[in-house]
Amino acid sequence: MTNQLQQLAENARTHAYVPYSTFQVGASLETEDGTLYSGCNIENASYGLTNCAERTAIFKAMSEGHRKIKKLYVTADTKGPVSPCGACRQVIAEFMDQDGEVILANVNGEKRSVTIQQLLPGAFEAGDMDEQK
Numbered sequence: 595m596t597n598q599l600q601q602l603a604e605n606a607r608t609h610a611y612v613p614y615s616t617f618q619v620g621a622s623l624e625t626e627d628g629t630l631y632s633g634c635n636i637e638n639a640s641y642g643l644t645n646c647a648e649r650t651a652i653f654k655a656m657s658e659g660h661r662k663i664k665k666l667y668v669t670a671d672t673k674g675p676v677s678p679c680g681a682c683r684q685v686i687a688e689f690m691d692q693d694g695e696v697i698l699a700n701v702n703g704e705k706r707s708v709t710i711q712q713l714l715p716g717a718f719e720a721g722d723m724d725e726q727k
């Protein structure tokens with residue numbers, strides 16, 4: 595499965611729309627029922643509107659009715675495995691549990707396997723709103 599996710603993410607990366615940074619990123623994921631999705635980063639002349647590869651893949655899956663991610667793979671041309679930005683970590687935390695695997699990689703095939711808890715300890719969660727006074 596990881597090999598398939600790697601292939602999907604590397605292929606999605608070739609579709610990155612990155613005229614401003616020229617930094618191509620690819621992501622792929624497996625949902626709870628085994629469905630696979632992939633995504634790339636999509637930039638904008640208004641830089642802040644850029645959508646990262648991770649969020650593209652996640653939003654594609656969620657907009658098709660999925661709600662849980664079992665495995666997420668991210669790759670870029672970085673020295674070591676790529677490191678997702680803070681916004682993506684928060685979005686990943688919404689749809690991934692402790693038992694989910696996040697594989698951070700680079701195009702040379704270097705990989706690091708982590709949990710979302712390791713990437714974003716203390717993430718803001720829906721239940722936190724129950725504690726309002």
Ligand SMILES: O=c1ccn([C@H]2C[C@H](O)[C@@H](CO)O2)c(=O)[nH]1
Pocket residue numbers: 612615617618619634635636637644645646647648668676677678679682
């Ligand atoms: O994990 C990451 C890190 C960065 N980017 C994108 C956002 C922007 O297009 C470019 C440079 O930040 O890389 C991602 O897609 N995922």
Ligand SMILES: [Zn+2]
Pocket residue numbers: 646647648649678679680681682683
């Ligand atoms: Zn991001």
